[in-house]
Amino acid sequence: MLAYDFKWSILWQDPYGGWILDGIATTIKLGVLCCFFSLLIGVIIGTFRITHYKPLRVFAEAYTEIFRDIPLLVQLFFWYFAIPTLFPENIRVWVYQEIPNFEFWVVVVGLSLYSSSRMAEQIRAGINSISADQFNAALSTGFSHYQAYRYVILPLAVRLVIPPLTTEILTVFKNTALAMTVGVLETTFMSQQVEAYTFHGLEATTAACVIYMIITLVVVGTMGWIEKILAVPGLITRKGARL
Amino acid sequence: MNFEWQVITHNFTFLMGGLVTTFELALIAIAGGLALGILVGMARLSNIKAIYYPATLFVNLMRTQPLILVIFWFYFFMPLVLGRPIGDFMSASIAFIIFEASYFAEIMRAGIQSISKGQVEAAYSTGFTYWQTMRYFIIPQALRNMLPSLITQGVVVFQDTSLAYVIGLREFLRSANVVDAREMRSVELYLFVGLVYFMVCFSMSRVCKRMELKKGNA
Numbered sequence: 001m002l003a004y005d006f007k008w009s010i011l012w013q014d015p016y017g018g019w020i021l022d023g024i025a026t027t028i029k030l031g032v033l034c035c036f037f038s039l040l041i042g043v044i045i046g047t048f049r050i051t052h053y054k055p056l057r058v059f060a061e062a063y064t065e066i067f068r069d070i071p072l073l074v075q076l077f078f079w080y081f082a083i084p085t086l087f088p089e090n091i092r093v094w095v096y097q098e099i100p101n102f103e104f105w106v107v108v109v110g111l112s113l114y115s116s117s118r119m120a121e122q123i124r125a126g127i128n129s130i131s132a133d134q135f136n137a138a139l140s141t142g143f144s145h146y147q148a149y150r151y152v153i154l155p156l157a158v159r160l161v162i163p164p165l166t167t168e169i170l171t172v173f174k175n176t177a178l179a180m181t182v183g184v185l186e187t188t189f190m191s192q193q194v195e196a197y198t199f200h201g202l203e204a205t206t207a208a209c210v211i212y213m214i215i216t217l218v219v220v221g222t223m224g225w226i227e228k229i230l231a232v233p234g235l236i237t238r239k240g241a242r243l
Numbered sequence: 244m245n246f247e248w249q250v251i252t253h254n255f256t257f258l259m260g261g262l263v264t265t266f267e268l269a270l271i272a273i274a275g276g277l278a279l280g281i282l283v284g285m286a287r288l289s290n291i292k293a294i295y296y297p298a299t300l301f302v303n304l305m306r307t308q309p310l311i312l313v314i315f316w317f318y319f320f321m322p323l324v325l326g327r328p329i330g331d332f333m334s335a336s337i338a339f340i341i342f343e344a345s346y347f348a349e350i351m352r353a354g355i356q357s358i359s360k361g362q363v364e365a366a367y368s369t370g371f372t373y374w375q376t377m378r379y380f381i382i383p384q385a386l387r388n389m390l391p392s393l394i395t396q397g398v399v400v401f402q403d404t405s406l407a408y409v410i411g412l413r414e415f416l417r418s419a420n421v422v423d424a425r426e427m428r429s430v431e432l433y434l435f436v437g438l439v440y441f442m443v444c445f446s447m448s449r450v451c452k453r454m455e456l457k458k459g460n461a
Contacts, residue, residue, distance in 0.1 A: 004323050069444035070437045071402040074416055078437060082429035170307075177309035181409060188312055201319035208312055216307040 007200055011207050016194045020204075023190030024211055030107060030186060031173040031215070037112035038172060039165075042119025049124045060120065067117035072110070073178055079110045080182045107179040115172050122168060126161035127153065159230055166223040173215050187211050250428040251435050261418025262439065268335060268414060269401045275340035276400065277393070280347025281382060287352045298348070305345035311406050314338045318410050331412040339407075343400050350392045354385030391458070394451045398444045405440075415439070 010016050048060035067075070080103065084092045096102060130153055138148035180189035191208035195201035251258070286298035305313070317338035322328045358381050366376040386393070405416045413421070419432045426432075 065445060065448075066441065069398075069402075069441045069448065071405040071416070071440055073405045073408060074433060074437050074440060077416070077420070077429075078433040081423065082433045085427075085429050174307075174309040177311045178406070180311070188309065188315070191312075192315065195319070201315070202323065205312060205316045205319055209308055209316065212309060212312065213304070213307045 004202070006203065007198075008203050010194065010198050010200050011203060016198065016204075019185075019190045019193060020187070020207060020211075023185060023187040023208075026104075026184065026186040027173070027176050027211075027215070030104065030111075030176045030179060030184065033108050034111045034115060034172050034176065035169050037108065038115035038119050038168075041112065041116035042123055045116060045120035046123030046127070049120065050127055064117040064120055067114050068121075072114050072175055073181060075114055076107060076110045076178060076182055080106045103179070103182045103184050106182060107176070107184055111172065111175055111179075115168065115175070118171070119165065119168050122161055122164040123157075126157045126164070129160060130156050159227070159232070162223060162227050162230070166220065169223065170216055170219055173219060174212065177212075246431055247428055248431055250422065250426050250431050254422045254426070257422060258415070258418050258435075261413055261415040264332070264413060264418075265401075265404050265415040268332070268339065268404045268407060268412075269397075271336045272339035272343050272400050272404065273397050275336070276343030277347050279340060279344035281351050283344055283348035284351030284355060285377065287348060288355055302345045302348055305342055308342075310338075310342055310403055311409055313342045314406060314410060317341070331407070331410050335404075335407040335410060335412050339400070339404070343396070343403075346396055346399075347393070350389050350396060351382075351385060353392075354389035355381055357388050358384050391451045391455045394447060394454075398447045398451075401447075402440065402444060 011020065045060045045063055048056045049064070051057060084095050087095065099105070134152055134156065135148055138152040139145075143151065176186055177188040179186050180192065183189070185193075187208050191204040192201075194204040198204070283298050283302065286294045287302065289295045289298070314335060318331075318334045321334050321337060362380055362384075363376055366380050371379070404414055407414050408417045408420070411417070416436060419436045423429050423432050
């Protein structure tokens with residue numbers, strides 16, 4: 001063992017403690033925004049994948065494959081480094097210098113697009129897992145198409161996709177750590193900045209690990225709570241969200 | 244805006260060198276992660292609490308962490324344990340093996356659970372020990388049953404190796420980044436990198452889909 005002088009106190013020393021707190025705030029902001037947008041796009045793409053209209057289905061399938069089969073980091077670099085070079089010089093300079101938090105919004109776009117393809121898959125699987133009989137039964141009871149979806153299929157689908165969606169939401173929060181590579185000052189970035197200033201990398205990185213663990217627990221707890229509120233007694237048993 | 248695709252051909256050897264590192268890292272991560280994952284997966288099904296709880300803790304802990312952070316953590320932690328600095332590649336390999344093991348472990352656990360209990364009992368009653376039963380009956384079948392999931396996870400690992408970028412390892416993405424810094428042709432380079440990743444991952448996921456269909460028909 002190399003002699004290593006642990007100094008956990010740097011974590012709450014000024015200014016390092018403040019940096020880490022700022023990092024947590026950015027991580028949460030980023031995670032919440034990306035969850036919202038990726039869920040929104042995911043629902044649209046997921047519905048496209050099960051429509052009877054072929055062009056929409058092909059589009060949705062291509063969308064899912066493209067965003068799923070390229071590493072997120074490559075996608076982020078593409079949006080951050082490559083896209084601005086397509087603009088003329090003066091606009092490019094303006095983009096990098098004048099847009100407040102440009103890198104933050106690049107990550108919101110990149111991560112949302114990437115995650116939406118994964119969410120779409122879960123939503124498609126959720127809707128597909130409901131047997132056609134349910135729909136037929138609803139129609140034969142006199143429901144219209146819209147009513148069958150609104151009152152029978154969707155309430156079931158929403159409850160079915162909550163556990164897999166919890167996994168995806170956790171993945172989104174974990175993936176926000178990649179934002180550090182384009183210079184967003186989130187938790188992982190801040191922990192490495194503390195390392196750069198103090199050479200106490202192990203403490204700072206461990207602190208970040210604990211923070212992500214807490215975020216995970218909060219997300220799992222919140223989703224479990226939503227699931228409990230929505231639960232229909234005796235209908236769908238909770239199998240628990242996977243991390 | 245005009246594209247200059249020659250940037251790819253001019254730096255082809257350099258970029259391919261990065262791709263080779265990516266493949267090496269992916270292979271090490273998959274082989275090591277799977278080997279460790281099988282053991283952890285078995286431990287997750289153990290009746291002995293002293294084995295079950297640490298394995299469960301390990302899996303759940305790893306799955307709450309972003310991979311990027313695990314890579315950093317081992318980058319700082321390994322020199323401490325070994326008493327000397329280790330290279331980027333070594334450090335990344337260790338981080339990947341340990342991180343991916345937690346994912347492979349869950350797949351293997353499901354795989355082992357998919358084998359009927361009767362087989363274990365039959366093996367025991369024929370006089371096989373636990374390790375023999377696992378080695379000759381359960382694990383081979385579990386691997387075969389879980390092949391589609393294992394390949395999917397393999398594709399994920401392959402994509403994940405791009406994160407070794409953060410500790411300066413010169414894998415595929417980092418080499419494109421290095422070329423970009425010199426040549427300033429981001430669009431061409433990142434499109435090329437994306438395309439290569441896409442071709443590898445897309446073809447693997449097709450293989451996977453075909454296997455699942457076959458299994459469904461059988």
